[in-house]
Amino acid sequence: MDRRARGLALVGLGVLVIVGTLAVGAVTAPDRSVTDGDERQTLVGSQGGGTGWHDHGSVYLVDSDEIAWREDSADSYFDVTMLPNGSVMAGFMHSGYEDGCGPYETPCTKTGFRVIDPDADGGPTVVSEHAVPVRSQGNSEVHDVERLPSGEYLMTDMDAERLVAVRNGEVTWEWRASELYTAPEDPTRRDWLHVNDVDVINESHYLVSVRNANQLVVVERGAGAVEVINADRGGSDDSCLVRGEQLVPDADGDVRCGDPDVLNHQHNPQWLGDGAVLVADSDNHRVVELHRTESGEWEPAWTLERAGGIRLDWPRDADRLSNGNTLVTDTLNTRIFEISPNGTVVWSRETPDTSPIPYEAERLPEGERVGGQRYPGGEAAGETDGRTPTATPDAPGGDVPGLSLGMTVLRAAVPSTPFWFGEAHLGFSLVGLVLVVGGGIDRWRAL
Known part of the structure; x- marks a missing residue:
């Protein structure tokens, strides 16, 4: 030849x-669209799509398996919460602001939270916004916001790596992560800790996700950090330096870094009750329920790595629902699904092509609750009294x-x-x- x-x-x-x-x-x-005929309403915050996922963001409501409404005026949306009056609160990031840019050149990027009226004349409308300018479009966003009974809004400020509470646009309280972690000279110039979630445990305690340290921190208002879930093991741990060496060693060369086999760059933990948390363990491509042992250590008690014949791919949210099922945002598989304790997918919905990258989802009307059914502990997947989903054949x-x-x-x-x-x-x-x-x-x- x-x-x-x-x-x-x-x-x-x-x-x-x-x-x-x-x-x-x-x-x-496998099919990502599954329904059992029951009516469900699921609120979704989508980071969007495009290069760097900094475009085509949206908040939308899935009614059973159809999109009932959608608001898409921000580059990216993140955490979503339906308020008692029916409006929707959402963390967001958007570029192109001409005013209020502070020390940054115009047009600038701002981040914060918006309140959306889904029933406004003419369709879903942003009715209010709290936003501050940030140095960069990526890794500086407000990923989560909670409305406190006091009327304050509690946010994760990833730009300055802190929790901050505001009322009427004024800061009323803050907790800076530099109280616990060794800080760089200017946190706004690097993706240092990536504080990406806060949940209210009770009126004085908050559960915080510190992604780059593989840790969850319980912060008491007025006292600071009172517990670290997946506490560091000492020394300089390379597992927390894989995203550009964000962590800063202390004088002894040590960094605060949790065991990546327990948590690895996680998102959106849910406090199930004292001694149990449910977490989207993103870089381990699983959902994990951690239980506190008698020795005070936290260990995986239940894990979910596959659902509907599909291996999870960078999930970023998991909520234990009141019916005992678990709602999962499977980000890179571009789907939201609900799975029963025995591993059956009872509902699943692929995300729209116009805004494919989901960040977080909440089932209505309950939202993400504090407290939820725990699954019995076990040594490994498939060994938890039948509650951990059994292994499925390898997905494509x-x-x-x-x-x-x-x-x-x-x-x-x-x-x-x-x-x-x-x-x-x-x-x-x-x-x-x-x-x-x-x-x-x-x-x-x-x-």
Whole structure:
């Protein structure tokens, strides 16, 4: 076979490998849309899509399996809460502000929270906004806001890495993470701790997610940090330095870093009661329920790694519902689903193509509650009195060594990547691409 014919054959084989990989993946992909006929209302905050996920943000209500309304005037939305009067409160980030930019050049980016009236004439409308300018568009956003009985609004300020309470636009209280963690000279110039969630445990205690340290912190108002869940093990732990070395060592060279086998860059913990929390354990690609042991350590008691035949991919929210089921925001699989204690997916909804990257979801009317049913503890998945979902067959796109980073980069750059496209599909597609390029070079040299 001459070089030209061999090149043509290689190109044909490469195209066949790529097309076959995509076709088989699409045909064998599990269904993300599941319903049992029960009526459900689910409120969703979407970070959006586009490059860096800083565009096409939205807040929308899924009524059973249809989108009832949608508000999309911000680049990104995050935590969502329905208030007693029916309005919706949402953390947000938006760029292009011409006024009130403080020390930053215009147009600038602002972050904070908005209140949306979903029943306004003309459709869902932003009726109020509390926003402050920030240095950068990414990793500076207010990801969570809670309305306190006092009338204050409690926010996570990721730009300055603190909790801050405001009333009528004025700061009434704050807790700075630098009280517990060694701080850089200027937290606004780096993604230091990524404080991404706060939940009210009671009138004086708040549960805080410190993502980059793999830790949850219980903060008492007026006293500071009173408990660290997944406490650091001492020393300089590289597992907390994987995102650009955000943590700062103390004088002894140590960093506060929790065990990544317990929590790894988590989001949106829910306080189930004293001694139990439910967490979206994002970089471990699972949902985990942690229980406090008699020794005071926190250990995984229940884990969820698959649902509906699909491996979880960077989940960022999990709520234990009043019926005992768990509502999960499976971010990079672009779906929201509800799963029963025995592992059955009773409802699932894929996110819209216009705003594919979900951040958080709440089931209405209950919202994210303080307190919830605990699942019995066990040594490993599948061993918790039948409550941990049993293992399902490997979903398309299971782990292939060396390609996980490539999938992370691909999904960040192209949010519309099909949910079923995993490491195996990427590997075969790269093989096909090499064959096409190699064949093309052979044909070019033969000219």
